[in-house]
Amino acid sequence: MFSKILIANRGEIAVRVNRACHGLGAQTVAIYSQADKDAMHVREADEAYCVGPGPVGRSYLDVANIVSTALATKCDAVHPGYGFLAENARFAEICSDHGLVFIGPKPSVIAAMGDKATAKRIMKEAGVATTPGSDILESAQKARDAAKRIGYPVLLKATAGGGGKGMRVVERPEDIDRAFASATAEAEASFKDGRLYMEKLLLQPRHVEVQVLGDEFGTVLHLGERDCSVQKPSHQKLIEEAPAPNLTSKQRHALHEMAVKACKSVGYTNAGTLEFLVAGDHVYFMEMNTRIQVEHPVTEMVYGVDLVKEQIRIAAGERAAYVQRDLQARGHAIECRINAENSQNNFAPEAGTVSHVEFPDGPGMRVDSHMYAGALVPPYYDSLLAKIVVHGETRDEAIARMELALRETTIEGVHTTIAQCAEILATREFREGRYDITFLPRLMAGAASR
Amino acid sequence: MSDEKNDIAAHVRALAAFLVANDLQQICIEREAETFEVARAPVQKESPVRAQPTPAPRARVEQIASDRVGIFHFSRTTPYVGDVLDGDRELGYVEQLGIRNPIRSRGAGRIVAVLQADGDLVDYGRPLFEVERS
Numbered sequence: 001m002f003s004k005i006l007i008a009n010r011g012e013i014a015v016r017v018n019r020a021c022h023g024l025g026a027q028t029v030a031i032y033s034q035a036d037k038d039a040m041h042v043r044e045a046d047e048a049y050c051v052g053p054g055p056v057g058r059s060y061l062d063v064a065n066i067v068s069t070a071l072a073t074k075c076d077a078v079h080p081g082y083g084f085l086a087e088n089a090r091f092a093e094i095c096s097d098h099g100l101v102f103i104g105p106k107p108s109v110i111a112a113m114g115d116k117a118t119a120k121r122i123m124k125e126a127g128v129a130t131t132p133g134s135d136i137l138e139s140a141q142k143a144r145d146a147a148k149r150i151g152y153p154v155l156l157k158a159t160a161g162g163g164g165k166g167m168r169v170v171e172r173p174e175d176i177d178r179a180f181a182s183a184t185a186e187a188e189a190s191f192k193d194g195r196l197y198m199e200k201l202l203l204q205p206r207h208v209e210v211q212v213l214g215d216e217f218g219t220v221l222h223l224g225e226r227d228c229s230v231q232k233p234s235h236q237k238l239i240e241e242a243p244a245p246n247l248t249s250k251q252r253h254a255l256h257e258m259a260v261k262a263c264k265s266v267g268y269t270n271a272g273t274l275e276f277l278v279a280g281d282h283v284y285f286m287e288m289n290t291r292i293q294v295e296h297p298v299t300e301m302v303y304g305v306d307l308v309k310e311q312i313r314i315a316a317g318e319r320a321a322y323v324q325r326d327l328q329a330r331g332h333a334i335e336c337r338i339n340a341e342n343s344q345n346n347f348a349p350e351a352g353t354v355s356h357v358e359f360p361d362g363p364g365m366r367v368d369s370h371m372y373a374g375a376l377v378p379p380y381y382d383s384l385l386a387k388i389v390v391h392g393e394t395r396d397e398a399i400a401r402m403e404l405a406l407r408e409t410t411i412e413g414v415h416t417t418i419a420q421c422a423e424i425l426a427t428r429e430f431r432e433g434r435y436d437i438t439f440l441p442r443l444m445a446g447a448a449s450r
Numbered sequence: 451m452s453d454e455k456n457d458i459a460a461h462v463r464a465l466a467a468f469l470v471a472n473d474l475q476q477i478c479i480e481r482e483a484e485t486f487e488v489a490r491a492p493v494q495k496e497s498p499v500r501a502q503p504t505p506a507p508r509a510r511v512e513q514i515a516s517d518r519v520g521i522f523h524f525s526r527t528t529p530y531v532g533d534v535l536d537g538d539r540e541l542g543y544v545e546q547l548g549i550r551n552p553i554r555s556r557g558a559g560r561i562v563a564v565l566q567a568d569g570d571l572v573d574y575g576r577p578l579f580e581v582e583r584s
Contacts, residue, residue, distance in 0.1 A: 034575060049573040051519055065519040065574060068546040072521060072571045
């Protein structure tokens with residue numbers, strides 16, 4: 001086991017990883033930006049070092065300062081959390097070159113799966129169903145040809161993309177040239193990689209993802225699926241649940257089998273998530289995230305597994321602590337993301353100081369947060385303040401428990417998504433578990449059934 | 451080792467012995483196209499006494515801080531409190547992943563505080579020196 005781990009992240013996930021490290025007897029080193037000097041993750045780590053000013057490019061993405069901190073403090077491993085450098089193959093490689101264990105998959109796997117077009121090709125070769133689409137499109141002409149073959153409507157996507165950047169829905173042939181040009185420019189500006197590929201736009205699909213864990217000995221386990229279809233128009237998830245409601249056992253089985261098969265085909269190690277689109281009876285692979293996900297706690301609640309501890313153990317060369325037949329889902333879990341956002345301003349992220357915080361507590365409730373009275377919410381980072389997670393024996397019980405948990409949650413000083421989450425839980429579509437990725441945009445536009 | 455390299459090594463050894471025998475910090479010999487410079491490395495035990503950072507910088511006193519995370523070392527000519535800086539001078543460097551990132555005085559003045567010891571781990575924004583500007 002590692003003796004000292006550098007946590008290359010901030011916010012709630014840095015606090016979460018710190019807890020797992022301490023639980024395994026490892027010391028921790030936090031990094032922080034000047035904007036985060038009083039943050040909870042800084043206070044809870046054994047040591048903490050400033051790596052730069054507030055903007056992420058000069059702090060949480062400064063590879064030289066982060067690796068230098070790990071070496072100077074004699075860390076033996078680096079946990080990247082999610083976001084920032086978590087899916088940066090070059091960072092994983094640099095860690096390895098300097099004798100630091102990167103807690104995640106091998107750099108070559110991160111690189112292959114991080115490139116969405118490559119990942120789809122690998123999955124296709126492994127016999128995993130993918131949405132009808134194209135390889136990299138070198139020109140608008142190639143995009144026109146691909147769209148004609150696939151059939152409108154289509155989705156142009158950035159191969160290096162995420163968070164909806166470099167993505168365009170194209171419904172008619174006459175719109176494709178303009179969409180190709182603007183998506184290329186946006187992808188280039190956002191990821192320094194303007195390459196696009198195309199997918200068939202599925203109407204009203206559900207976003208269902210499968211959690212996997214692989215060790216260095218060839219074992220790949222799945223820990224069931226999560227439904228993450230409650231997404232904003234920007235594709236940002238707001239509520240997640242496990243297991244996914246209203247899936248047939250055949251669909252569920254197909255998802256799990258595909259995920260394990262895909263991971264085995266690329267020699268996947270550590271924690272990962274395969275995202276699928278479920279449309280009618282069809283299940284299509286969408287992309288893979290080679291890291292821990294924000295919504296991992298819902299899986300932990302139903303499987304009773306500490307995924308972050310498993311990540312660390314596996315990276316330290318241990319065998320997975322479970323066999324597949326031991327992993328049985330129990331009950332139902334739901335997570336609500338409480339973000340600092342202003343509903344009066346189109347849910348734009350909000351910075352400020354949190355003046356008062358009260359979180360729910362009781363059986364089947366968990367809160368992952370870095371908030372405290374007086375905590376600063378800097379403008380530079382994502383607006384996640386807390387994840388409220390509940391577990392119930394049934395989905396109905398979990399919904400009722402979440403409604404109670406949201407009523408017991410108070411965050412003052414910034415606007416939050418608490419009321420929006422409560423509004424979603426109260427809708428018939430959510431209660432019946434019959435929602436898809438169009439649900440929240442329709443609700444926000446006042447068009448969803450209440 | 452080639453003869454030429456042997457010659458250079460012998461030169462350096464002779465200069466180092468001269469340095470020690472005469473209790474000098476640095477010696478520089480220039481002849482024809484060659485320049486030899488030999489200096490004693492600052493010894494940690496002899497490094498200046500660490501002072502506490504001044505709570506609020508006084509007027510005309512500027513803090514020089516690290517902008518990299520790494521191990522701080524003094525330059526070959528160890529800076530001391532009271533040293534008068536005639537112009538821009540390298541006071542030390544932060545070693546990061548094998549690269550030396552120089553710390554410069556950024557102009558003339560007088561060193562009024564040396565805040566880190568040789569070999570200290572410093573992070574971003576860590577004050578290293580205080581310089582009174584004239």
